[in-house]
Amino acid sequence: MQRAARTGGSALLLRWLAGRTGAAVLLANRSGAPASAPPQPLGRAEHDLVLHGIREASARGLRSVTLDGEDLTCVVLPLDGPPGVRAPFLAAVAPRPVPPGLLLLLADAASGLSLCWQLERTRQQQRRIRDADARIREAVVHLLMNGQVTTARLVAGALRPALPDVMRLYVIEGPHTTRRAVADMWAKAVDGAWVVPCPVYASHLVVLAPADRATHVGMAVEPVWPPSVAENCCIGVSDPVPLRDTAIGYAQAFHALAAARHSAERRASFAGHPDLALIIGPAAQAWAAVFLAPLSAYRARRPQDPDSAELLATTASWLSFSSKATTHLKIHRNTLAARLTLVQRLLGLDLERLPDQAALALALRVIGAGIPAGPEDRTSDAGGRAPSLDGLLALPHVVMWAQRQFRPVRAPGVPVSIARTLTTWLRLDGRIVPTAAALSVSASAVRKRLERSEALLQRSLLRSPSAVHDQWLAQRALDLAEGSAAPRTASSAATAGT
Template sequence: MHGGRPADTATVGRIRRADDVLDIQRAARGGGTAPVLSWLAARSGADVFLMNSAGALTHPAQALLGEVEHALALCGVREMAVRGRGSVVIDQGGLTCIVLPLDGSRGSRAPFLVAVTSRPTAPELPVLLADATSVLSLTWPAEHTRQQQRRLRIADAQNREAVLHLLMNGQTSVARQVAGALRPALPATARMYVIEGPPGVRARMVEELAQVAEGAWIVPCPVYADHILMLAPADGAPTWVWPPELEAACWIGVSNALPLRDTATGYAQAFHALAAARDRCDRRSSFAADPDLALTIGPAAVAWAEDFLAPIRAHRARRPQDPDSTELLATAASWLSFHSHATAHLKIHRNTLSGRLTCIQELLGLDLRRLADQAALALALRATATEIPPPPEHDATGAGSAPSLDELLVLPRVVAWARRQLRPVSAPDVPASIAETLTTWLRLDARIGPTAAALSVSVSAVRKRLTRSEALLERSLLRSPSAVHDLWLARRAIELAEAERTSVQ
């Protein structure tokens, strides 16, 4: 009977070890590396973690170690790195540090499994750690590979967003250079698509679109979490088939075919088409073609715009951290399109945006709280960014000194353009309250609260009427980029024409 005790003890030890191995495997299947380390720490009472050769903790990264424990672990890891194999055990003061290597995936350098515990060390701890290394050598490389793939996806998305940002700011040649290392190549002529859907499925939608939309640039919108932007070649009709889930759950706005340099215009067109798509059964709409106001005015718009923007173009930054003229113009364009969301578009702090807007207002003598000043600045930026053909020899509107904005708005072709813009809301079958609400909203600087008070209706009623106006005009009003600036200019042109006709009579 005395001789059987060692055998019984050995059997119990083997059973306990087998149970430990099963528990380690269960922890790994339940969540990978982190649960295994947590189980080891609970089982042994030691601080158990992964550390790389530089002394940084990789799992768990938030572990709290004292200076003595960290220094002892770092000493053990460096000794282990020199040896390259086996294990290291260091006793120092009242602590013991055990270090074992993990097998890394190909092309990666695996960290070390480290346990720091008070002396005396539990006899089973070295065996427990050794058994865990075989499991951790499988879980850590898999997690490391997934992490690297995620970083690559994020980097690729950021690169594509940067290219689109350059295009939106008119820096086409720079965008082509940056895009040269990516695929596909940027098309010479493109259509912009703005796709709106549930934010929770946007990442999956991007992947599905990338598989079917050959030759397209697909970027999650940096401003709106429920939007996907797609820049696709415009040579012919699309040959791809939209993913079924996207067609069922999303709305799609499509721009006209435009040169790559007009990407910003294409985005605005697709955004307006998206507003019309929300009112359609097929959930899709193309931009209703209409000449841009700057093109309608002609070369005189360029002369006026250059004179209007001259103070910004002459601006020079006094300090290295101050914005130069290019940054101010880009900030103005972004703010007019996105307002407070310009911080996400430009990747700047809201205080930086506020400071730049203050500088723009001081240079140009504007009050950007007023819709009139916003509309003038928006038209000036568009006129300088648009390729406008030279005037015919008999057309004198582009010659001489720069005209005023009101002088441009009373041109007959501009008044005709303005009437076309507002005609849908004044049709006989449209309630008069729709046009009245839109006119009041424009007069009151596109502020819904004051509009509701002026009309003696609720805020929700104003919103419903403006939403109805969006469907009639096929333009976005309540969400930027909005057609509010064009509509204000159209209303101003009609008012000037009517005042001129009244004075003549």
């Protein structure tokens, strides 16, 4: 019995008892329901006899009860548990006459089963606590990425440590066992770090670490990684960002992770480029306000329907995570599709097209950045109306930004096919198969060239959050500057209009 309890716990010990005695053996709670899966199912007569025995033992406070049926005998013994906890009962139903020594054997087994049950209950409670802690931390990160900083601080107040005001985000990619080791290292080495399983990608770990630790002498900024972590994991690191910009920090760390996959060190920091919304300046605010006006003015007809703010959050999540927005937002895919259909109808866009996605992504970033509108914008037309997107992309400083975006793939020594593949892929709505057909190469060749582009640009292109929207806007700006802009379809004309 001791050997069975040590190696297999209560389940193996119950199977041993059933095989040794020939009786139907189980652990049952006060309602008669099995507290664990019994070695063999009980018949109706056996279940009724067990339930009767448990009621007798509970009502009379007995340490053992033996009941005889027509051709069955039931023995019920309560297990020992911690104070204030109702332990289950050990019940055995055997054909009459009772096998010799059954009562003594069950009494001896009750002691081992009590210890097994208490240990298993403790482990189950520990798992529940760990799961609850992980879910709360995931909810806090979810709130932060949606800009709900005040609510996130309230929820995080139940846990430790407190959320940092300025932080760096780390996205760590690797196998499950290595990620668990990384999480333990962070918790021990860095005071104030939040370690959370990624709410979108199962193979990623997200770490929110205080960015001001470097200013304090003797405080670790990040753990010293052992060789096993360096070999099995890739690590992307963001710039220091305020708490309200968690979504931006996550995107930066994700782009850095794409660069880390192609780096010998398997670790990379975000290679900062000025954000296009900030490059354009106040003119972008005027354009974005007009572009999003139908969506901002939307009012839900029914209380259960999403309002304007919820539609904006859903759209931003979909643009960042594509189909994985269902995981990020914890909604059904049909709910996501219905909301996107409504957004398309309100804005007159076709979100299957990359030009419309890029314009919408830029508008949402402009609104989120809170850029103040200028008193008079030189890009407005004679009637004082807001500028078009093409008008903004044609600005000289925007063209310079676009040239910097493509400079790594057009540098000397880089095969011409890399830039040609990237440009063709952007013009064909970021689709692999049409790009392969247009270039007369295989789909795998297109994918390998885009992976090379990721390493050169230090940006993620094939997995969300992707830099594909920025790259399309940069390509459009260069096309306008060269006077070779492709004609627009009816849907994409909306991206340039006021």
